[in-house]
Structure formats: structure tokens, C-alpha cells
Amino acid sequence: MESLNCSRSDRSGNGGGLHIVMFPWLAQGHILPCIELSKRLLDQTNIKISIISTPLNIAQIKLFFKEKELNLNLLELQLPCVDGLPPGMENTSNLPTHLTLPFHNAVKELQKPLEILLGQIAPDIVIFDHVLCWISKVTLKLKIKSIVFFTHSTAYAGYVFCPARRSESKESTADGLLKPPADFPFTPSRYRQSEMAALLPIYTFTYPSGEKFIDLTVDCYYNCAAVAIKSCYELEAKFIDYFQRVTGNTVIPVGVLLPRPYPVKQIEIHDGMPDCLRWLKNQRPGSVVYVSFGSEYFLSEKLIEEIAEGLEASLVPFLWVLRLAGYLDEGMDEVKRRVSDSLPRGFESRVAERGMVVSGWAPQQEILCHPSTGAFVSHCGWSSLMEGLGAGLPLIAWPMQLDQGLNVEVFVHEFQVGVEVERGSDGSVSRGDICKAVKMVMDEEEGRFVRSKAAEMGNLFKEKLLEEQGSQNKYVDDLVKLFHRLKLQSKK
Structure with missing residues (x-):
């Protein structure tokens, strides 16, 4: 494995093969799909992958690859200093x-540093995250074929980033966003104005250069050779067809990109095993509710209190991963202390026999696939949603922001694989709402239907969407065929 910085050049070539550059958004939920896709591409013959990110992210990305991956380069670009941003803030998982x-x-x-780097290494194709929408102008200038990559659901991409939204952006309102774009193949019935208000910055955000984020995103459809999406026809056929129609470009699904193997195989207890997995080992099969809201959302003190009281009142065993903002320079003891202080007085001692609170990080995939885990209280971000459904778990859905509300509309209500926590019009949730949703899913009789639908979804993943017997390899093969076509076009 080789780590380079932007001052170095790699013109070693690839023996007539393909050199693909990947640049994920600086967020864990965007970096992990890039890693999974890179691993599958590296399995192909004569493909070289270069992943670009900042130093702290590259250090983490290294950990996901074998020590000697000859066809992988990890390239660093130093994040510039700007007013108001503390040094070392390179990932949204630590971003207030x-x-x-x-x-x-x-x-x-x-x-500009990226333009210099791409000019040095001269890749065949650049795949970049849609949040980095400005990259399409760089690749267009350099005459390098590029593909914009959406790591959200196709339903969300089509609803929020269809070209029609650009013309609406000057007058965007929360009420206006409640209305789907023309011919959108689904009508949300439970979208809230508060959820739509949280989407408004997508249409109003303007860079210091004067460029609007929504304009640069829509430009990608015309500047790029294709649009890639972390999805599949088995789950989102009508949305993929819609997105291709409105963008006027090739939309190519790359599969669900769950890690291999999935569901994750459980291993025997060993000295280095996280305490939460040791704890799960001692719980009854299917008895534990796993609670986690992803790496980018920090709960308020009020919400932490409501969740704690709701879980306590449910009398259901639980494993709760609780993250607070500000972990960047703190030791683990300080993190645990702050998490403990954020909980209601006496909570941990009262639930000690049936509950565990994990401070900051936990091996989510291993927890979701553990035999003791019976349900998933989730914000329903796209990656977490795929992991939960891939494990066959019923969802207790509590969408927080961005794509999550629409994910819940489609998968919880249309596919019926869980229940949504009841909320007020402003998005507020009470301990009673949380308790009710948990008990509804975990109750032997009341939750039987959603548990059976979730199990059916888990079987769909196992039989049709994953590698061994399913379509994941085909999606990657189709992407590689596209690469070769684009390379041939570049030579003409």
C-alpha cells in the first residue's frame, strides 16, 4: 500500500488497464461505500484504484485494506485552513x-490542489461523491471522464436533486418541498414541514465563489459521463428509472455494497472483543433492541432524557450507542464520563440488569447481525438502513434529517418492515412514543407482522442482493463494462 501527497506524481501506468480515482465526501457514511466499491473493483483484473482524501481520513481508510494491496494508492490532500474551522476537523462525524x-x-x-493532482496522475475515470459536486468542473476542464456518485437512496436523489428543483430554488419553502417533483413515482404521506425545512439549505447554500450547491449538483448530470447510485433495481427500480429520465444521463446502480460476508459472522469471545459484544453473548436470542442514530447526528439533552426514560419504561433489553459532540481531543475516560453525565440521574444503575450504554463507537454490523439482537431503533440513514435490512431486523424508525424521512416513507411504510416512532408536527418525540414503538415491535403478538416482513427482506438480501448468489457482483461487472466504454470514447 502506498500513501502519497499531492506533490508527488504517479505516472507508472497500469499495463493497459484502468486507473480509477475515487473521492468520497468527508463523512463516514460516504467513505465506507467508497471503500466497499473499491474493494470489489480491486477484485477485477487490471484495475488500479486511487482514493483521495485528507490525511486523517486516509489514515482511517488504510485500516480497511490488506497490508499489501498493490493496485491501491491512497492520496492525501491537506484541508485548507478557513476562518471558524478548528485544525484537525476533517470529518463530519466530529462536526458540530x-x-x-x-x-x-x-x-x-x-x-485547485485537486486539479493539480489529477493533472499529475492522469486517471482514466474519476468517481466523486455528489456532495463534492464542484469536481465535475475540474474533470471537465481536464477532459477526464467522471461519474458522480450518490450514496443516498435513489428515491431521495430523485426527490431532492432532480433538475426541476434548480428552477424552484429561488422560492424554495418547506411547504413547497412537501410536493414531490413532477411524475415522481411515489407520494409521501407522512413528510413533515420540519423535515422539509431542514432540506432548505440544499437549495440556498452558496459558496464564497458565488456558486450555488444545487446548481453545481445539477450541472453534474451534464458534465459527467454517468451517475452512479448506491442502490439496486430489486429495491428501487421505479426510482432508478425516474432518476435516469429526469437527469437525461445514464444512471447505473452499483448495489447495496454491504461488507463481505454479510450478515457478519459471529466470532468466539476473545480478549480484544468489545464489551458490548460480550454483553450481547449473555442475552436471549432476539431479545435486545439496538439503538443508534448514526455518526452525524448529536442528540440534545432533552432527547437523551426522553430516550432513556422510554427505554427504561419499555422493560425491553437494550444496547444504546450514545454519541456526543466534541470527541476530537478527548480521551476515552472523559468521553465515558460525559456520556454518563448526560443520562438521567440513576438511570444506569436502574437498568444495569437489562441495558447497556456504549460511549461513542460500537461495531454496528456485528451488533446488528448478532443472534441476540431483535430490532433496530434507527435514524434510517441509507447505510444503516441497508445494514439493518440485510440482517433481517425490524426497524423502529426515527428519522432525523436529510434523506431519512423519505427512507422511512418507502421502507417502513411501503415495505412494512417496521414502525415509525410517533412525533409531533415539529418533530418532537416523547418517552411514551419511544416506549410504545419499542414494545409494539418486540411484543410477541403485536410485532409478529413487522418481524415477519423484516425477515422476508433479510432473505431477499441473502438470496438476491449479496455476492454469493445475488446481484451485487453483476452490478460491479456492469460498472466495469461502463469504465471500458468510457475509456474507448476518450481515445477517439
Whole structure:
């Protein structure tokens, strides 16, 4: 494995094969799909992959690959300093909400260094995350074929990023966004104005250069050779067809990109095993509710209290991963102390016999696939949703932001694989709402239907969507065929 910085050049070539550059958005939920796709592409004959990110992200990406991966380069670009952004803030998993704008502005400052780097290494194709929409202008200038990559659901991509939204952006309102785009193949019935209000920055955000984020995103459809999406026809056929129709470009699904093997195989207890897996080992099969809201959402003190009281009142065993903002420079003891202090007084001692709170990080895939786990309380971000459904778990859905509300509309209500936590019009949730949803899914009789639908979905993943017997390999093969066609076009 080789780690380079932008001052070095790699013109070694690839023996007539393909050199693919991948640049994920600087967020864990976007980096992991890039890693999984890269691994599958590296399995192919004569493909070289270069992944670009900032130093701290590259250090984490290294951990996911074998020590000697000859066809993989990890290339570093130093994140520029901008006013208001503390040094070392290179990933949204540690990003407080008030730093979102300076973070986006800092990443946009990578445009010139990226142009220099791409000019040096001269790849055949660049695959970039749609949040990095400005990259399409770089590749167009350099005459390099590029593919914009959406790591959200296709339903969300079509609803929010269809070209028609660009013309609406000057007058975008929460009420206006409640209305689907023309010919959208699904009518959300439970979208809330509060969820739509949270989407407004997508249409209003403007970089210091004067470029609007929504304009640059729509430009990708015309500047890029194709649009890739982390999805599949088995789950989102009508949305993929719609997205291709409105973008006017080739939309190519690349599969669900769950890790291999999935469901994750459980291993015997060993000295280095996380405490939460040891704890799960001692619980009854299917008895535990796993609670996690992803790597980018930090709960308020009020919500933490409501969740704690709701879980306690449910009398159901639970494993709760609780993250608080500000972990960047803290030791683990300090993190545990702050998490403990955030909980209601006496909570941990009262639930000690049937509940566990994990501070900050936990092996989510191993937990979801553990025999003791019976349901998943989730924000329903796309990657977490796929992991939960791939494990055959019923969902207790509590969408927080961005794509999550529409994911819940489609998968919880249309596919009926779970229940949604009841919320007020402003998105507020009470301990009673949480308790009710948990008990509804875990109750032997009341939850039987959603548990059976979730099990059916798990079987669909196992039989049709994963590698050994399913379509994941075919999606990657189709992507590689597209690469070769694009390379041939470049030579003409």
C-alpha cells in the first residue's frame, strides 16, 4: 500500500488497464461505500484504484485494506485552513452543526490542489461523491471522464436533486418541498414541514465563489459521463428509472455494497472483543433492541432524557450507542464520563440488569447481525438502513434529517418492515412514543407482522442482493463494462 501527497506524481501506468480515482465526501457514511466499491473493483483484473482524501481520513481508510494491496494508492490532500474551522476537523462525524458552513467552504478550497493532482496522475475515470459536486468542473476542464456518485437512496436523489428543483430554488419553502417533483413515482404521506425545512439549505447554500450547491449538483448530470447510485433495481427500480429520465444521463446502480460476508459472522469471545459484544453473548436470542442514530447526528439533552426514560419504561433489553459532540481531543475516560453525565440521574444503575450504554463507537454490523439482537431503533440513514435490512431486523424508525424521512416513507411504510416512532408536527418525540414503538415491535403478538416482513427482506438480501448468489457482483461487472466504454470514447 502506498500513501502519497499531492506533490508527488504517479505516472507508472497500469499495463493497459484502468486507473480509477475515487473521492468520497468527508463523512463516514460516504467513505465506507467508497471503500466497499473499491474493494470489489480491486477484485477485477487490471484495475488500479486511487482514493483521495485528507490525511486523517486516509489514515482511517488504510485500516480497511490488506497490508499489501498493490493496485491501491491512497492520496492525501491537506484541508485548507478557513476562518471558524478548528485544525484537525476533517470529518463530519466530529462536526458540530455550527461548523457545517466553514467545513464545506474548506473542502471547496481543495479544488485547485485537486486539479493539480489529477493533472499529475492522469486517471482514466474519476468517481466523486455528489456532495463534492464542484469536481465535475475540474474533470471537465481536464477532459477526464467522471461519474458522480450518490450514496443516498435513489428515491431521495430523485426527490431532492432532480433538475426541476434548480428552477424552484429561488422560492424554495418547506411547504413547497412537501410536493414531490413532477411524475415522481411515489407520494409521501407522512413528510413533515420540519423535515422539509431542514432540506432548505440544499437549495440556498452558496459558496464564497458565488456558486450555488444545487446548481453545481445539477450541472453534474451534464458534465459527467454517468451517475452512479448506491442502490439496486430489486429495491428501487421505479426510482432508478425516474432518476435516469429526469437527469437525461445514464444512471447505473452499483448495489447495496454491504461488507463481505454479510450478515457478519459471529466470532468466539476473545480478549480484544468489545464489551458490548460480550454483553450481547449473555442475552436471549432476539431479545435486545439496538439503538443508534448514526455518526452525524448529536442528540440534545432533552432527547437523551426522553430516550432513556422510554427505554427504561419499555422493560425491553437494550444496547444504546450514545454519541456526543466534541470527541476530537478527548480521551476515552472523559468521553465515558460525559456520556454518563448526560443520562438521567440513576438511570444506569436502574437498568444495569437489562441495558447497556456504549460511549461513542460500537461495531454496528456485528451488533446488528448478532443472534441476540431483535430490532433496530434507527435514524434510517441509507447505510444503516441497508445494514439493518440485510440482517433481517425490524426497524423502529426515527428519522432525523436529510434523506431519512423519505427512507422511512418507502421502507417502513411501503415495505412494512417496521414502525415509525410517533412525533409531533415539529418533530418532537416523547418517552411514551419511544416506549410504545419499542414494545409494539418486540411484543410477541403485536410485532409478529413487522418481524415477519423484516425477515422476508433479510432473505431477499441473502438470496438476491449479496455476492454469493445475488446481484451485487453483476452490478460491479456492469460498472466495469461502463469504465471500458468510457475509456474507448476518450481515445477517439
